[in-house]
Amino acid sequence: xxxxxxxxxxxxxxxxxxxxxxxxxxxxxxxxxxxxxxxxxxxxxxxxxxxxxxxxxxxxxxxxxxxxxxxxxxxxxxxxxxxxxxxxxxxxxxxxxxxxxxxxxxxxxxxxxxxxxxxxxxxxxxxxxxxxxxxxxxxxxxxxxxxxxxxxxxxxxxxxxxxxxxxxxxxxxxxxxxxxxxxxxxxxxxxxxxxxxxxxxxxxxxxxxxxxxxxxxxxxxxxxxxxxxxxxxxxxxxxx
Numbered sequence: 613x614x615x616x617x618x619x620x621x622x623x624x625x626x627x628x629x630x631x632x633x634x635x636x637x638x639x640x641x642x643x644x645x646x647x648x649x650x651x652x653x654x655x656x657x658x659x660x661x662x663x664x665x666x667x668x669x670x671x672x673x674x675x676x677x678x679x680x681x682x683x684x685x686x687x688x689x690x691x692x693x694x695x696x697x698x699x700x701x702x703x704x705x706x707x708x709x710x711x712x713x714x715x716x717x718x719x720x721x722x723x724x725x726x727x728x729x730x731x732x733x734x735x736x737x738x739x740x741x742x743x744x745x746x747x748x749x750x751x752x753x754x755x756x757x758x759x760x761x762x763x764x765x766x767x768x769x770x771x772x773x774x775x776x777x778x779x780x781x782x783x784x785x786x787x788x789x790x791x792x793x794x795x796x797x798x799x800x801x802x803x804x805x806x807x808x809x810x811x812x813x814x815x816x817x818x819x820x821x822x823x824x825x826x827x828x829x830x831x832x833x834x835x836x837x838x839x840x841x842x843x844x845x846x847x848x849x850x851x852x
Contacts, residue, residue: 615661617766621770623653629646630650632693636696646689646693653682680750691821694783694784694787703794706789739811745832752851771838775832778831779832783828788824790823837851
């Protein structure tokens, strides 16, 4: 079986990350383990090449959806690599981006808005919207696959991964920590609402430093909805 567009995209991205790792020292701070993981991805590509042209069953499922399983690892890798840069250096990039936002909005919206309008209702709603990101990026492709729409599933995965890779390249070249690290967290009832607690819990347990700008959350959700609009209009409308 020929390699898919997603295979080639991820191979190119991991090749880029490998160059970054080698340039920074292949044996520094666990880089050797990351290089080994890249090698294992190459082994997986060889396995995909050996699949029959019209593979069905588990082979087709894995080849179509495996990129979704790699998302956590690819995201975590960025945090590991950016630890070598150091938070102080990364926060200097934050200052630049904050300058752009100050010029555009006249304030730091991510810091000021929730303090100026401390609404438990809106805090709960907006943090709930943030949590829906995970459903939007993880569920559509498997749903399409269950429906037998394999081309649509592959299209959704590729479109999302294209958005992710574009963001991840910037995260490695110009890491920005974002409000979770640059600003003190809000307090009081707006912070205590259940959806906000879940969001901050997720950030505390799995956030990668330097992966805040441009927002891969926004990029991937827009990409998923765009691809679904073509593959299954009803679900695309629902996710909008």
